[in-house]
Amino acid sequence: MTDSTTDLARRIRLQCLHMCHTKRASHLGGAFSVADVLAVLYGGLLTADPKQPRAPQRDRVFYSKGHACTALYATLAETGYYDQSELDTFTDNGSYFTSHVNHKVPGVELSTGSLGHALSVAAGVALAGKRRQAAWHTYAIVSDGELDEGSNWEAILFAPHHRLDNLTLVVDYNKIQSFGSTAEVLNLDPLADKFKAFNWETIEVDGHDHAALAAALSKQGRSGKPRVVIAHTVKGKGVSFMEHQLAWHYKSPDAAQFAAARAELLQEDQA
Amino acid sequence: MRNSFITTLMAQAARDERIFLLCGDLGYSVLEPFAEAYPERFLNVGIAEQNMVGLATGLSMEGYTVFCYSIGNFPTLRAMEQIRYDVAYHEANVKIIAVGGGYAYGPLSTSHHTTEELGMLRTIPGMVVTAPGDPAEVDAMTAFIAQHRGPCYMRLNKAGEARLHAQPPALKLGDIVPVRVAAGGASAAVFATGDMVGYAARYLAQHAPHIDLYSFPFVNPIDRAQLAALAARYRHVATLEEHQANGGFGSAVLERLHDLLSDGELAALPAIRRIAIPNAFISSAGSQDFLREKMGLQLNGWHASLS
Numbered sequence: 090m091t092d093s094t095t096d097l098a099r100r101i102r103l104q105c106l107h108m109c110h111t112k113r114a115s116h117l118g119g120a121f122s123v124a125d126v127l128a129v130l131y132g133g134l135l136t137a138d139p140k141q142p143r144a145p146q147r148d149r150v151f152y153s154k155g156h157a158c159t160a161l162y163a164t165l166a167e168t169g170y171y172d173q174s175e176l177d178t179f180t181d182n183g184s185y186f187t188s189h190v191n192h193k194v195p196g197v198e199l200s201t202g203s204l205g206h207a208l209s210v211a212a213g214v215a216l217a218g219k220r221r222q223a224a225w226h227t228y229a230i231v232s233d234g235e236l237d238e239g240s241n242w243e244a245i246l247f248a249p250h251h252r253l254d255n256l257t258l259v260v261d262y263n264k265i266q267s268f269g270s271t272a273e274v275l276n277l278d279p280l281a282d283k284f285k286a287f288n289w290e291t292i293e294v295d296g297h298d299h300a301a302l303a304a305a306l307s308k309q310g311r312s313g314k315p316r317v318v319i320a321h322t323v324k325g326k327g328v329s330f331m332e333h334q335l336a337w338h339y340k341s342p343d344a345a346q347f348a349a350a351r352a353e354l355l356q357e358d359q360a
Numbered sequence: 361m362r363n364s365f366i367t368t369l370m371a372q373a374a375r376d377e378r379i380f381l382l383c384g385d386l387g388y389s390v391l392e393p394f395a396e397a398y399p400e401r402f403l404n405v406g407i408a409e410q411n412m413v414g415l416a417t418g419l420s421m422e423g424y425t426v427f428c429y430s431i432g433n434f435p436t437l438r439a440m441e442q443i444r445y446d447v448a449y450h451e452a453n454v455k456i457i458a459v460g461g462g463y464a465y466g467p468l469s470t471s472h473h474t475t476e477e478l479g480m481l482r483t484i485p486g487m488v489v490t491a492p493g494d495p496a497e498v499d500a501m502t503a504f505i506a507q508h509r510g511p512c513y514m515r516l517n518k519a520g521e522a523r524l525h526a527q528p529p530a531l532k533l534g535d536i537v538p539v540r541v542a543a544g545g546a547s548a549a550v551f552a553t554g555d556m557v558g559y560a561a562r563y564l565a566q567h568a569p570h571i572d573l574y575s576f577p578f579v580n581p582i583d584r585a586q587l588a589a590l591a592a593r594y595r596h597v598a599t600l601e602e603h604q605a606n607g608g609f610g611s612a613v614l615e616r617l618h619d620l621l622s623d624g625e626l627a628a629l630p631a632i633r634r635i636a637i638p639n640a641f642i643s644s645a646g647s648q649d650f651l652r653e654k655m656g657l658q659l660n661g662w663h664a665s666l667s
Contacts, residue, residue, distance in 0.1 A: 192450060198421075199446075199450065200445070200449060200450065203441060203445050205410075206414060206441075206442065206445060206446055208414075209410065209411045209413075209414020209415055209417075209418070209442070209446075210414045210415070210417045210418040210421070210446055211418060212411070212414070212415055212418060213414060213415035213416060213417060213418020213419045213420075213421070213422075214418035214419070214421055214422055215418070216403075216415065216418070216419060217418065217419050217421075217422035217423075217424060218422070220400055220401075221422075239410070240410040240411060240414065240442075243406075243408035243410055243411035244411050244414065244415075246406070246408070247405060247406070247408065247411055247415070251403075
């Protein structure tokens with residue numbers, strides 16, 4: 090799986106780059122940081138049928154990083170939920186490809202963009218799965234900055250109390266939020282200790298290591314606790330001049346930056 | 361009203377396995393029968409209303425009809441963005457229930473005065489906003505919202521309200537419910553919502569039996585044709601609500617009547633007196649009746665002006 094998901098992650102990043110460049114869109118840094126998580130999930134780990142996005146037996150994915158929409162839209166296009174050409178309408182007048190994630194897009198479970206909403210909804214879905222003894226699994230993907238929102242901590246308290254071991258939370262821990270680093274704005278550390286204290290099964294991984302992600306995100310071996318996967322990531326991952334840079338929360342690449350970034354992403358694949 | 365709610369909800373749950381009840385750690389001496397009868401469809405989520413509404417959205421996505429029960433402003437204002445973005449935008453089948461509407465928890469202070477939520481909720485697209493007028497209307501409305509697909513809100517008063525209807529009225533979306541209509545054809549009517557219907561029924565029976573009374577259990581939507589017919593029938597109307605004047609029930613009536621006028625569906629407007637809380641907080645303790653009187657939620661001034 091790893092080789093193919095690595096290639097999928099590269100294609101997701103190229104598509105994000107293209108979308109942000111052509112439509113002057115933002116949030117490329119957070120799209121790049123989460124691209125590997127999405128590639129591993131959608132590249133074979135999920136029970137999913139792109140032709141039946143609402144199939145009852147599918148695994149449910151709640152993507153709370155609504156601002157990093159390009160990564161999810163690109164992933165769903167790359168994995169067959171709709172044609173790549175549909176992404177050409179991204180942010181156009183009348184397009185359902187809005188620049189925060191939209192549930193009108195096939196494969197998207199929940200519209201997000203206001204932070205701190207999706208984990209509660211995912212917990213409700215997981216609770217329904219528990220009450221009905223369903224086989225499917227629920228994933229929620231949140232950014233680190235949005236853990237500032239108190240509503241998340243209500244859900245973080247709730248899920249272990251109700252033994253929702255059919256729920257996996259992924260934190261895209263790229264350490265940079267909207268207006269500064271997480272350490273400067275509102276420190277989350279020690280983040281793993283917080284989740285452990287809240288009774289979550291807590292796993293920390295390199296969020297760009299596909300083998301480690303695949304093991305952490307596996308549905309097997311659950312033991313009565315929800316699982317959090319703290320994915321240590323790099324904002325802007327894959328393009329040297331975007332990595333660790335707050336500016337790429339906002340900037341869209343101009344022609345020269347687009348060309349340079351594209352060359353790096355293609356080169357990285359060959360390396 | 362809260363007992364009517366839980367009795368009817370249990371009857372609905374007996375024949376509809378989709379019904380699920382969440383509470384925000386409130387409902388002592390009210391919700392226990394449901395929790396005991398349907399433990400697999402009940403959960404006390406703790407004092408965490410934002411999470412409760414998010415959970416409800418998730419449960420509804422899996423086919424449940426989810427009721428969220430709490431008191432005062434907690435299930436609405438505290439979770440307003442979850443109601444707007446998670447519930448309403450996704451057209452989730454979630455029903456928000458607040459007990460203690462208006463000044464029902466009068467002595468408990470402004471924290472518990474529920475006097476802005478109707479106006480806030482009725483701006484949200486697709487939100488059915490209701491405030492039944494007596495226990496019989498609560499029965500009817502609970503059954504209605506349990507079977508109506510989509511987001512709903514219901515404001516309850518508390519307990520011990522008099523029944524104004526012998527039987528629960530049949531309700532369709534937006535219905536206006538006659539409470540007392542004089543045979544001879546009155547020239548004035550009171551349009552009331554929530555527990556102010558009960559106050560108006562008592563006042564009119566004692567002081568003005570010639571004035572008609574209608575309950576508006578739906579604050580949003582209000583049936584257009586029914587409203588137009590009433591507006592054409594009366595020369596004087598008072599709207600009456602236990603809610604701030606800005607944006608509440610009276611505002612909703614005025615907006616719709618003016619739309620009817622400008623659309624040519626109504627020849628003229630009646631003279632309308634809007635009786636509501638004058639956009640002010642109150643910081644003294646007091647019973648519900650005391651606070652209503654202090655804030656001018658009375659019919660006598662309007663009634664005196666008619667003669």
